[in-house]
Amino acid sequence: MLLTSILNKDLICCHLEGTTREELYRAMIARARAVIGMRESTDKLLQRLMEAVQHGAMIEGAGFCSPHLRMEELNDFYPVLGIVNDPSGQPEESRVQVIVMGLIGGQTGETWLRTLSSLVRHLVGKGMLAEMAQCTTPRDVMAHLDRYQVMLKRHVTADDLMSPPAFVELNASISDALDRFATEKCSTLAVVDENGKLVGELNALDIISKFIPEYYFMMQSINFLTDSDPFEQLARSEKSKKVREFMIPPRKVINADMPLIRVTIELCRRTAYSIFVTDEDGRLIGELTVKDLIHRVLRG
Secondary structure: EEEEHHHOHHHHEEEOOOHHHHHHHHHHHHHEEEEEEOOOHHHHHHHHHHHHHOOOOOOOOOEEEEEEOOOOOOOOOEEEEEEEOOHHHOOHOOOOOEEEEEEEEEOOHHEEEEEEEHHHHHHHOOOOHHHHHOOOOOOHHHHHHHOOOOOOOOOOOHHOOOOOEEEEEEEEEEEHHHHHHHHOOOOOOEEEEEEEEEEEEEHHHHHHOOOOOOHHHOOOOOOOOOOOHHHHHHHOOOOOOEHHOOOOOOOOEOOOOOOOHHHHEEEEEOOOOOOOOOOOOEEEEEEHHHHHHHHHHHHH
């Protein structure tokens, strides 16, 4: 199915004017409100959208962004496309040319994910964002998408949900790994070789437990233990010990095209802290956790 078959040309806003995201969103919401017939004021809808964005309802890339808002009062899904007239007035670090806004009815979250995935895959293609940004009418936008045969994805898959992976290299030191745990605010890291191929996983507790005497774990009571010697030993060894000495084989690895329901079942089985996503050559391309399901499916 061509993506244009579910788009409404009346919800394609060309020549958007504004120097801030809020101004641009306001113009798009005003158009959507008039077309859809929403009762709430533009200001109230904008406030709801900005609050959703603050809670993570946003996808961003180079030159485009995709804010979205769940609205139980809608019984359908409404993609609103915006082409910015002159992005040069925006702050350089957050400048956008194309905005893909989603107003998502209560039962249409999967349709939004499939639509967003199709559009993002297209926009990140070489030269596609710049070409779409040159469209001056809704007809031009529809013709552009049809010219490149942009199709609506049939299923939500792992690559629609995954996050950038937290990883460390095989020959890195444990000190490097601990730094990465701290900066990524995680407890599990993927381990990759020099070619980016997934070769293992590293858990922070597995590192710490190696420095605790084994017989401690066999004691029925540990109430009398007060020393912090294991951490002192770890601190003395972290630069000389290597990741490969502590890693284990990856517990769960999937392909990018695994459907949402299978991803969900794998997570619910609780056999792994994280599910790693690899390409056809075994290179690490993403990571999935229950946080991704909550953020992108239940509240995305």
